[in-house]
Amino acid sequence: YKKMSHFPTDFLWGASSAAYQIEGAYREDGKGLSVWDKFVRIPGKTFKGTNGDVAVDHYHRFKEDVALMKEQGLKAYRFSIAWTRIFPEGKGQVNQKGINFYNRLIDELIANRIEPVVTLYHWDLPQALQDEYGGWESREIVTDFTNYAKTCFDAFGDRVNYWVSLNEQNVFISHGYQMESHPPAVNDEKRMYAANHIANLANASAIKTFHDGHYQGGIGPSFAYSPGYAVNGDPKNQVAATNYEDYAAHFWMDVYVYGRYPKMIYKWLTERGTAPVITEADRALLIAGKPDFMGLNYYQTQTIAANPLVGGVGLAAENNTGKKGTSSESGVPGMFKTTNNEFLKQTDWDWNIDPEGLRIALRRIDSRYDLPVLITENGLGAYDKLEEDHQIHDDYRIYFINEHIKAIKEAISDGVKVIGYTTWSFTDLLSWSNGYQKRYGFVYIDRDEESAKELKRYRKDSFYWYQKVIQENGQYL
Ligand code: BG6
Numbered sequence: 522y523k524k525m526s527h528f529p530t531d532f533l534w535g536a537s538s539a540a541y542q543i544e545g546a547y548r549e550d551g552k553g554l555s556v557w558d559k560f561v562r563i564p565g566k567t568f569k570g571t572n573g574d575v576a577v578d579h580y581h582r583f584k585e586d587v588a589l590m591k592e593q594g595l596k597a598y599r600f601s602i603a604w605t606r607i608f609p610e611g612k613g614q615v616n617q618k619g620i621n622f623y624n625r626l627i628d629e630l631i632a633n634r635i636e637p638v639v640t641l642y643h644w645d646l647p648q649a650l651q652d653e654y655g656g657w658e659s660r661e662i663v664t665d666f667t668n669y670a671k672t673c674f675d676a677f678g679d680r681v682n683y684w685v686s687l688n689e690q691n692v693f694i695s696h697g698y699q700m701e702s703h704p705p706a707v708n709d710e711k712r713m714y715a716a717n718h719i720a721n722l723a724n725a726s727a728i729k730t731f732h733d734g735h736y737q738g739g740i741g742p743s744f745a746y747s748p749g750y751a752v753n754g755d756p757k758n759q760v761a762a763t764n765y766e767d768y769a770a771h772f773w774m775d776v777y778v779y780g781r782y783p784k785m786i787y788k789w790l791t792e793r794g795t796a797p798v799i800t801e802a803d804r805a806l807l808i809a810g811k812p813d814f815m816g817l818n819y820y821q822t823q824t825i826a827a828n829p830l831v832g833g834v835g836l837a838a839e840n841n842t843g844k845k846g847t848s849s850e851s852g853v854p855g856m857f858k859t860t861n862n863e864f865l866k867q868t869d870w871d872w873n874i875d876p877e878g879l880r881i882a883l884r885r886i887d888s889r890y891d892l893p894v895l896i897t898e899n900g901l902g903a904y905d906k907l908e909e910d911h912q913i914h915d916d917y918r919i920y921f922i923n924e925h926i927k928a929i930k931e932a933i934s935d936g937v938k939v940i941g942y943t944t945w946s947f948t949d950l951l952s953w954s955n956g957y958q959k960r961y962g963f964v965y966i967d968r969d970e971e972s973a974k975e976l977k978r979y980r981k982d983s984f985y986w987y988q989k990v991i992q993e994n995g996q997y998l
Contacts, residue, residue, distance in 0.1 A: 523934055523935070524934070525930065525931075525934045526930070526933045526934040527994065527995075527996065528929075528930065528933065528994050528995040528996075529933075530994065532596070532939075532940075532941055532942070532994065532995070533596050533597035533636055533638070533683075533895070533940055533941025533942065533943065534594075534595060534596045534597065534941065534942060534987075534990070534991040534994075534995075535595050535596055535597030535598055535599060535635075535636070535638065535941060535942065535943035535944070536590070536595060536598060536599070536943055536944045536945075536946060536947035536962075536963060537598075537599040537600070537638075537897060537898055537943040537944065537945050537946050537947065538579070538598075538599070538600045538601070538946050538947055538948070538950060539600070539601045539640065539643035539644070539645075539688065539950075540600070540601045540602060540603035540606075540643060540645055541555065541557050541573045541576070541603065541643070541644065541645045541951070542573060542576060542643075542946075542950040542951045542952070542953070543576050543577050543579040543600075543948065543950045543951070544573070544576055544578075544579050544580040544603065545573065545574060545575040545576040545577065545578045545579065545580050545581070546578070546580035546581065547573060547574045549580065550606070550616070550618035550619065550621075550622065551606075551609055551616040551618050551619065552603065552605050552606045552609060552616070552619065553605035553606075553608070553609025553610055553611070553616075553647055553648070553649060554605065554647075554648040554649075555603065555604070555605045555645035555646055555647060555648055556644075556645070556646045556647075556648050556651050556656065556704035556705065557573065557644065557645050557704060558572075558573070558574075558645075558648065559648050559704070560703070560704040560706070561573065563706075566702075566706075566954065567953070567954045567955075567956065568954060568955050568956035568958070568970065569956055569970040569971075570970075571951060571956040571957060571970050572951075573951050575973045575976075576950065576951050577948055577949065577950055577951070577966045577968065577976060578973070578976050579948070580622070582976070582978075583625070583626050583629065584629060585978065586947070586948060586964075586978070587626075587629045587630055587633055587635070588633075589947075589948075589964055589978060589980070589984075590630075590633065590635055590947065591633040591634075591635065592988075593963065593984055593987060593988045593991070594988050594991040594992060595635050595947075595991070596634075596635065596636060596941070596991065597635060597636040597637075597638050597683075597941055597943055598630055598635050598636070598637060598638065598943070598947065599638035599639075599640060599683075599685070599897055599943040600626070600637070600638075600639065600640065601639070601640035601641070601642070601643035601645075601685075601688065602623055602639060602640070602641060602673055603619070603645055604641075604642065604645060604646065604647055604669055605619075605645060605647050605648075606618075606619030606622060606623075607619045607620060607623075607669060607672055607673065608647065608665075608669055608672070609647070609649075610647060610649040610650075611646075611647030611649045611650035611653075611665055611669070612650070612665045612668060612669075615672060620676050623676070623677060624676070624677070627639075627677055627680050627681065628680070631680055636682065636683065637677075637680065637681050637682075637683070638683040638684075638685065638895070638897070638941075638943060639673070639677065639681050639683070639684055639685065640684075640685040640688050640743065640897075641666075641669070641670050641673060641684065641685065641686055641687070641727065642666070642686065642687045642688060643688040644688065644689075644693050644703070646704070650662060650665060651704070651705060655705075656705065656716075657694070657697075657716040657717075657719055657720050657723075658712060658715060658716045658719065659719070660719055660722070662719060662723055663719065663722045663723045663726050666723040666726070666727060667723065667726045667727050667730050670686070670727035670730060670731070671727075671730050671734070674730070674731055674734060674736050678734075678736040678737065678738075679737070681737075681738060682737060682738030682739070683738055683739060683740075683814075683895065683940075684731065684738065684739070684740040684741075685740070685741065685742065685743045685816050685897060686724045686727050686728055686740055686741065686742045686812070687720060687723070687724050687742045687743070688742075688743045688816075688818075688897075689743060689744065689745040689818055690717065690720050690721070690724065690742065690744070690773055691744065691745055691769070691772075691773050692745050694713060694716060694717045694720060695713065697713075697716075698712055698713030698716055698717075699713050702954060703953075710793070710795045711794065711795040713795075714790060714795050714796065714797045715797050715798070717797065718797030718798070718799065718803070721773075721776050721777075721807060722803060722806055722807070724742055724777065724810065725777075725780070725806050725807045725809065725810025726806060726810060727740070727810075728740050728741075728810040728811070728812055729806065729809045729810045739812075739813030739814055740812060740813055741777075741812035741813055741814040741815055741816050741892070741895065742773075742777055742812060742815075742816055743816030743817070743818050743897040743898065744770075744773055744774055744777070744815065744816060744817060744818065745818045745820070745898075746770055746774070746817055746818070746819060746882050746886070747769070747770075747819075747820065747821050747822055747823050747878075748766075748770075748822045748823075748878055748881050748882050748885060749762045749765035749766055749769065749770075749822065749823045749824070749825045749857075750762060750822060750823070750824050750825065750862070751824075751825055751826075752824050752825060752826045752860050752862070755827075757827040758825065758826050758827050760827070761825050761826055761827040761828065761856065761857035761858070762825040762857065764785070764853075764856045764857045765823065765825045765856075765857040765859075767783040767785050767786050768786055768853060768856060768857070769823075771783045771786075771889075772786050774815065774886070774889070774890060776807060777810075777811070777812055777815070778811060778812065778815075778890045778892065779808075780804060780807030780808035780809075780810075780811070781804075781807070789856075812892065813892070813893075814892055814893045814894060814895050814940060815886050815890055815892045815893075815894050815895070816894075816895050816896075816897040817882060817883070817886065817894050817895070817896050817897065817898075818896075818897055818898035818899070818945070819878070819879050819882050819896060819898070819899045819925075820872055820898070820899065820900075821872045821873040821874070821875055821878065822862075822865075822873055822875045822878035822881070823859045823873070824859065824860050824861065824862035824865075824873075825857050825858070825859060825860065826857070826858055826859075826860045827857070827858075828852045828853065828854055828855065828856060828857050828858035829855070830854055830855045862875075868901060868902060868903065869902070869903050869904055869959075870902055870955070870959060872902070874901075874921065876921075876924035876925045876927065876928045877928055878928075879896075879899065879925050879928040879929065879932070880928040880929070880931045880932045880935070883896075883928075883929070883932035883935075883937045883939060884932060884935060884937060886937075887932075887936070887937040887938070893938040893939070893940050894937065894938065894939050894940065895939075895940040895941050895943075896929065896939065896941065896942045896943065897943055898943070898944070898945040899922075899925055899942070899944055899945060900918075900921075900922065900944045900945035900946060900961045901917065901918045901921040901922070901961065902952060902955070902959040902960065902961050903915070903917060903918060903959070903960060903961075904958060904959075904960070905949075905960045905965060905981065907965060907967060907979065911979045912979075912981075912982070913965045913979060913980075913981035913982060914981075914982050915981045915982055915983045916982065918981070918983045919982060919983050919986045922944060922983065922987065923986075923990075923998055926942070926990065926995055926998055927998050929942060929995075930995060930998065944961075944963075944987075945961050946961040946962050947962055947963060947964060948962040948963075948964040948965075948966050948978065949961065949962040949964065949965055949966040950962065950966070956969075956970045957969055957970055958970065962981070963980070963981055963983050963984040963987055964978050964979065964980060964981065964984060965978070965979040965980075965981050966978060967979065
């Protein structure tokens with residue numbers, strides 16, 4: 522019924538990472554400690570107590586890693602800057618050695634004709650700011666984050682065209698202030714929505730500063746969007762799915778783009794006494810900080826059913842962002858719950874595998890926000906096996922990414938403007954609480970929870986496969 526489009530010739534085929542998950546060198550060259558440096562040391566918080574002290578040692582091996590990117594033919598590489606390398610205490614004196622490191626990395630990428638996509642905040646908040654004023658819970662962070670962002674725009678903005686402001690605000694806020702699985706490991710709804718609102722202000726302020734400064738290129742947040750489907754045509758479940766979209770998606774993306782919260786959720790929070798305080802100045806700032814593109818981190822969809830209150834109680838939320846959910850049920854009493862989808866299979870970590878859902882995510886973002894989309898994450902976390910001959914036959918990952926690229930092509934053919942696709946991830950890396958066993962990369966890193974070994978890099982089968990996809994600009998999938 523429609524003509525299939527080609528990928529644009531300037532499509533950004535790429536891959537991603539984040540500072541804490543790859544760099545290591547956690548105390549080198551003046552770096553300050555982040556909340557993750559501290560959190561991982563709390564017993565029981567991460568798989569086998571793993572941490573990012575060494576990670577995959579990208580800090581010392583970035584040239585080798587960029588050489589591999591060049592060999593694979595990547596057009597773009599998304600990475601994050603560790604705030605604590607630029608400002609060890611989160612504010613105050615700039616640490617020149619931190620600036621130097623990212624200058625070297627960016628220059629190396631550009632020398633190899635790889636477009637840097639730079640994330641300002643991928644969860645590694647300076648511990649000093651957490652200690653001083655409670656991090657995201659204080660409005661002081663708006664100033665400090667903006668100053669940090671501006672320092673990065675000034676230092677690197679002559680060579681960077683794509684900036685990501687906050688990575689997955691919905692995830693770091695819900696995991697940090699509800700599920701207790703990220704720092705500061707709090708479970709308090711009111712504090713969660715207050716911190717979230719402040720993060721919205723910081724995001725808007727950084728974006729406004731970027732626009733006011735007339736730097737080259739564009740900026741946007743990366744949102745972890747897991748589209749919701751009603752489990753069936755029962756209107757009750759349709760209402761629940763509508764609730765889910767407002768609660769788990771529009772609650773963030775509407776604020777980014779339109780500077781306002783969805784009415785239904787805001788009213789519900791007000792009745793519960795957990796709505797954030799919004800001033801007139803806040804509203805003006807939120808409207809002024811409109812992104813140039815929407816960054817999309819897509820892993821899975823959620824299937825939604827009604828979750829009626831029985832005697833005032835309903836199925837409660839272990840995870841209601843939709844992002845990190847498993848196929849097991851969780852939800853918000855009275856509003857919705859997630860449920861199993863008989864049409865979908867799951868990954869080794871029980872995440873739904875749903876390539877078509879990516880097309881749906883792109884279509885929904887396009888029609889509601891009318892912004893170009895940069896897919897900043899998508900990939901498969903799996904156990905990989907290093908064979909004796911150092912090969913890694915990750916045909917499951919090839920299949921996964923291949924199907925998702927097909928879905929992107931469909932969305933482009935539907936008329937959605939997709940700027941690029943940076944998969945998660947380039948090399949294997951530390952999967953936050955899951956240790957090193959949950960692998961996402963095109964490049965295998967020979968290390969495990971017990972030992973960093975020699976941290977040798979090996980190309981997986983998917984490395985060569987994606988190399989070919991890029992060469993052919995996604996034409997033969
Ligand atoms: C996203 C993050 O949540 O998904 C990444 O931005 C993360 O940092 C990725 O690693 C995969 O999640 P996980 O828990 O499997 O590592």
